[in-house]
Amino acid sequence: MIPSSYYLALSAIIFVIGVVGVLVRRNAIVILMCIEMMMGAAGLAFVTFSRYLNSLDGQLAVFLVMAVAAAEVAVGLGIILAVFRHKETTDVDEVNLLKW
Amino acid sequence: MELVLLIFLGAIAITAALGVIMARKAIYSALFLLVNFCSLAGLYLLLNAQFLAAAQVIVYAGAIVVLFLFATMLLGGGEESSKFKVQSSKFLAIVLAFVLLVEVGYVLVSGTLTGIQGSDTPEAIARVGNVQAIGKLLFTDYLLPFELAAILLLIGIVGAVVLAKKKSNVPRPTSNVQNRKSQITNRKST
Numbered sequence: 001m002i003p004s005s006y007y008l009a010l011s012a013i014i015f016v017i018g019v020v021g022v023l024v025r026r027n028a029i030v031i032l033m034c035i036e037m038m039m040g041a042a043g044l045a046f047v048t049f050s051r052y053l054n055s056l057d058g059q060l061a062v063f064l065v066m067a068v069a070a071a072e073v074a075v076g077l078g079i080i081l082a083v084f085r086h087k088e089t090t091d092v093d094e095v096n097l098l099k100w
Numbered sequence: 101m102e103l104v105l106l107i108f109l110g111a112i113a114i115t116a117a118l119g120v121i122m123a124r125k126a127i128y129s130a131l132f133l134l135v136n137f138c139s140l141a142g143l144y145l146l147l148n149a150q151f152l153a154a155a156q157v158i159v160y161a162g163a164i165v166v167l168f169l170f171a172t173m174l175l176g177g178g179e180e181s182s183k184f185k186v187q188s189s190k191f192l193a194i195v196l197a198f199v200l201l202v203e204v205g206y207v208l209v210s211g212t213l214t215g216i217q218g219s220d221t222p223e224a225i226a227r228v229g230n231v232q233a234i235g236k237l238l239f240t241d242y243l244l245p246f247e248l249a250a251i252l253l254l255i256g257i258v259g260a261v262v263l264a265k266k267k268s269n270v271p272r273p274t275s276n277v278q279n280r281k282s283q284i285t286n287r288k289s290t
Contacts, residue, residue: 002103005208007147010110012204014117014136016197021121023193029171030129033120036164037133040140043156047147055218056225056233059149060242063234066159067249071256073164077171078263084175085266 007048015041028080028090032073039069105146113139130168137161148222150230 018041021034043062050058083095112135119132137160144153225233238246 002106004213006103006106006110007143008208009205010106010113010143012201012208013114016201016204017114017117017121019200020194020197023197024190025121027126029126029168029175030120033126033129033133033168036160037117037120037136040137040156040160043152044140044143047144047149047152049213049215050149051147052213053215053218054221056220056237057218059152059234060237060245062149062152063155063238064242064245064249066155067253070159070163071252073167074256074260075263077167078260080171080175081264090175 004048004052008045011041011044011048014038014044026091026093028083028092028095029077031092032076032080036069036073039065102146106143109139109142109146113143126172127169130165130172133168134161134165137165148225148230151234 015038018034018038021037022031025031025034043065046058046062046065048058050056080090084090087094089095116132116136116139120129120136123129123132137156141153141156141161144150144156220233228236
């Protein structure tokens with residue numbers, strides 16, 4: 001059995017790539033994708049600890065996170081759609097009415 | 101063997117993750133995301149989480165990515181203008197992300213993993229099966245979170261419909277429906 005820290009390092013790398021995507025990209029859909037990727041990375045860490053601790057609780061947590069992710073994507077894309085109808089763009093820099 | 105598979109799947113996952121954030125068009129990002137999720141499912145299999153691997157493919161790759169593709173097509177996910185209002189913000193973002201990576205790496209390297217060992221050893225799970233073990237836990241200890249997830253999904257559905265519905269101050273013209281009806285009758289008559 002290879003050490004859990006390999007999996008955790010992989011999960012950390014994917015999570016950080018997701019963070020970079022959220023900070024760098026301007027398209028709201030791509031930002032939502034990066035958030036999903038970060039959730040996936042967190043799920044990998046959960047499952048790794050689940051194996052390490054010989055407990056199924058981590059896998060249950062990932063299962064519930066999947067439900068949350070599905071709901072989040074549905075609502076998030078609905079919001080992006082509503083914004084697109086108002087502003088004709090999905091660029092997050094253009095959506096700045098709440099900025100001041 | 102496990103190490104080879106881990107390196108292989110990990111390399112695919114990281115490459116796909118980089119592809120998501122570097123692809124010019126949103127549709128390519130969505131496809132890279134699909135690859136990332138599939139390699140994550142493979143990693144779940146390596147970690148003895150067969151049920152989650154299947155759920156990952158079905159829920160993430162099957163439902164969420166398709167939803168992203170639909171939204172991308174609907175909104176015309178063309179090339180995004182990569183010009184920044186503040187050019188330094190991109191640099192700052194990458195520096196901060198690097199700091200985050202170093203922090204997480206430091207925690208991984210410096211500390212040893214501790215925790216209370218549970219009773220679900222691979223042998224115990226193999227005796228009843230992964231899906232049965234998860235199902236039993238889901239309907240006993242995790243019944244409340246399970247029900248809450250169900251309510252959350254219901255709220256998500258209703259919220260998505262309400263948000264995506266076309267709002268108009270003027271009452272919906274009924275002539276539209278009548279026109280369509282007359283078109284149908286015309287088509288029938290011709």
